[in-house]
Amino acid sequence: MDTGNINWYLSQKQVIKLGRMKISLVANIQRPGEQYRCILYPLATIREIARSIEESGHTVQLVNASWPTLKLLLRLKIFRPDLIINLAEGLSSSETRLSFFPELYEYLKIPFIGSSANCQYVSLNKDMAKYMVSQSGIKVPKGYLVRQVSDIELALRFFEKEDYPLFIKPNFEGDSDGIHKDSVIQDPKQLKSPGKKLLLEFPQGILVEEFIEGKDIEVGYIEGLGEGGVIEPTFVNIKSNRQGEGKFTYAMYEHKNYASKENYLPGSYLPRSVIGDEKLRTEVIKQAKKCFDLLGVSYFSRIDFRLGKNNSLFFLENNPTCSLKQDAALFYVAEQYYGMSYPEVLDYLIKLCCRKNGLKYRNGKSFIDQVSKKAVEVF
Numbered sequence: 211m212d213t214g215n216i217n218w219y220l221s222q223k224q225v226i227k228l229g230r231m232k233i234s235l236v237a238n239i240q241r242p243g244e245q246y247r248c249i250l251y252p253l254a255t256i257r258e259i260a261r262s263i264e265e266s267g268h269t270v271q272l273v274n275a276s277w278p279t280l281k282l283l284l285r286l287k288i289f290r291p292d293l294i295i296n297l298a299e300g301l302s303s304s305e306t307r308l309s310f311f312p313e314l315y316e317y318l319k320i321p322f323i324g325s326s327a328n329c330q331y332v333s334l335n336k337d338m339a340k341y342m343v344s345q346s347g348i349k350v351p352k353g354y355l356v357r358q359v360s361d362i363e364l365a366l367r368f369f370e371k372e373d374y375p376l377f378i379k380p381n382f383e384g385d386s387d388g389i390h391k392d393s394v395i396q397d398p399k400q401l402k403s404p405g406k407k408l409l410l411e412f413p414q415g416i417l418v419e420e421f422i423e424g425k426d427i428e429v430g431y432i433e434g435l436g437e438g439g440v441i442e443p444t445f446v447n448i449k450s451n452r453q454g455e456g457k458f459t460y461a462m463y464e465h466k467n468y469a470s471k472e473n474y475l476p477g478s479y480l481p482r483s484v485i486g487d488e489k490l491r492t493e494v495i496k497q498a499k500k501c502f503d504l505l506g507v508s509y510f511s512r513i514d515f516r517l518g519k520n521n522s523l524f525f526l527e528n529n530p531t532c533s534l535k536q537d538a539a540l541f542y543v544a545e546q547y548y549g550m551s552y553p554e555v556l557d558y559l560i561k562l563c564c565r566k567n568g569l570k571y572r573n574g575k576s577f578i579d580q581v582s583k584k585a586v587e588v589f
Contacts, residue, residue, distance in 0.1 A: 230574040231268045237297035239274040249299035266557040267573025293563050296324035308334045321567035323559050325530040329506040333528040343501050349524045353419030362405045365418045377421040380412040424518040429498040430540040431511040442543045443494045
């Protein structure tokens, strides 16, 4: 062990004496010069999250989920965290990538903030998640899962003329990965070429479904807040794209500018316009709660709905590893409706994890405050 590592180790022992909790923040971190992918968190964002947790008096270890598993295990074993905040999205493009890390934490018997392995597995599989929630009467877009090129012909026979336009997207991805302007299919002739191309890029499977014209509604979940964890829903107004002169105008996220504010209409990101129709708001919250319960969500998450004609609500997907960036809608709503700042929400989740796992919550601030108070009394 070199001197730097020894000093680091001793600093951790000192932290224990100060009464701080040791928290490992696990995420796939984008390295300098590395091309952005949907599963990666920019290093600056991860540091921002870590600083906010440290403001509450904790010590944070950054763990790159893209490291080899042995290296990751060694870092965790040396640091010996009290708990883990899980933002990891997996090491590969497999169907089980989201469930890998929760299963690992459970094996190591380390409490973690995030949904279970089962919830992560089901949520990543959009087709399976849609099927599960549809069994409770919640509307979902009519869809067909394509696993191989021959399935495209079956998909063409599955849809009726009135189902068009259709929409194609990867079944096991997020952040609009694989979604482009040609993702909207106007007639059967347009499906084969982009369908084969997308399947080649995402061989695990692509989802062909009816395109629901309308607005996106995001509904956040913070366990213990709002109505059974469901916090205020928000509209997301996306710029429309025109596919050919005089043809169908649609609104959707494109992967190339997914994170760009230029992709949104003014006033929708951030802050986002909150639903004003009380009847609609009540229905959205009711359906979101059903979905969160059915999928077994815990701690934090976000569900995406599409609001179609006549205020028909369609479930699109659940995001159990949704962004914990400071400007995410989750924290905007928490501040506007529950008076909780960004660091307070993160610390709330830490306290919740302690309570659920029988851990004693502690932080360096409280310890220092007690020492300072006694010092004042003595002198």
